[in-house]
């Protein structure tokens with residue numbers, strides 16, 4: 001049986017970064033991935049992911065976001081490839097909405113540059129935005145988007161350059177930490193390790209039964225629409241957005257990488273799923289949900305659908321992440337429940353998981369309380 005210092009199960013957004021940070025700290029690491037690097041079957045595909053500094057989800061995320069930006073820039077510097085594009089981010093909604101209030105609060109608390117807009121001045125500045133008069137916006141200039149597939153590839157390549165092994169098309173079928181070290185069994189062979197980090201995304205609860213009600217996969221759909229006025233939806237003319245509308249919370253990005261303005265809606269059609277039987281087909285009802293958002297708020301993008309894709313969120317009950325030791329198993333750690341807003345943090349989550357596994361979480365000790373499992377006890 002081959003032996004490693006650390007094994008990471010799942011080499012997607014969080015796992016690729018974890019493998020990178022463990023290898024960078026001199027660990028002999030094995031990353032095990034059931035599909036390819038990268039792939040389209042989990043949570044980290046679809047060309048773009050929003051990154052934003054103002055964070056209505058909670059002030060506790062801001063220090064991690066600062067580190068996250070730094071680590072993305074480090075990764076870019078290593079490879080010479082741009083992974084993060086700054087466009088600014090528009091947080092919008094009714095003046096009293098959690099999105100607008102939370103965005104303003106974190107900007108003020110952390111001294112982040114920002115500018116408040118009513119709907120019409122926002123439209124004059126960024127004509128792709130056509131919000132009704134009862135919607136206001138906060139523009140935070142550090143927001144933008146990451147290229148998730150390229151982030152994963154870059155993390156894996158950098159990890160390999162530090163000696164990590166990454167094996168694909170190898171599914172982990174079980175693990176056992178009861179006999180001193182840890183044994184990991186796959187559909188090909190078995191391995192031993194001193195530390196195990198599980199970053200299995202929507203599959204987390206299959207490998208960690210204690211997460212069954214705490215990391216729940218949900219089907220999502222995103223759409224790329226052909227703009228009627230393409231010049232309004234280019235990277236240089238259209239900031240990413242996070243819009244709390246009466247119909248729900250829409251998010252989206254300018255045209256990048258593939259033709260089309262991209263839009264999605266948090267909790268799309270509220271469909272909790274089993275990843276093994278996820279419906280990857282696109283139905284007229286899926287397009288209708290997103291078309292409504294385009295027609296109401298971005299009518300100059302209301303051309304034909306150019307692409308649609310399914311993806312999965314993995315929701316925790318309070319929609320905050322789970323970053324912790326796995327209860328009842330020594331030297332086993334989990335990063336799960338990213339609840340539709342995790343990718344921007346992948347760079348720092350890898351560092352946190354390496355810190356938890358190797359140093360007991362010293363570096364981030366003061367910041368992880370809101371991510372511990374004990375909050376659900």
Ligand SMILES: Cc1cc2nc3c(=O)[nH]c(=O)nc-3n(C[C@H](O)[C@H](O)[C@H](O)COP(=O)(O)OP(=O)(O)OC[C@H]3O[C@@H](n4cnc5c(N)ncnc54)[C@H](O)[C@@H]3O)c2cc1C
Nearest residue numbers: 010012013014034042043044050172201311338342343344
């Ligand atoms: C449509 C959509 C839009 C989103 N938009 C944003 C956004 O704009 N900004 C943002 O910050 N976040 C966003 N998110 C959320 C973010 O993408 C996720 O939080 C993040 O990608 C989760 O990464 P992960 O590593 O947990 O999961 P994944 O990237 O899915 O990785 C898990 C990996 O584990 C592997 N695996 C699982 N089980 C096994 C096994 N038994 N053996 C071997 N391998 C296994 C899987 O194959 C997979 O590769 C979005 C998510 C979706 C679905």
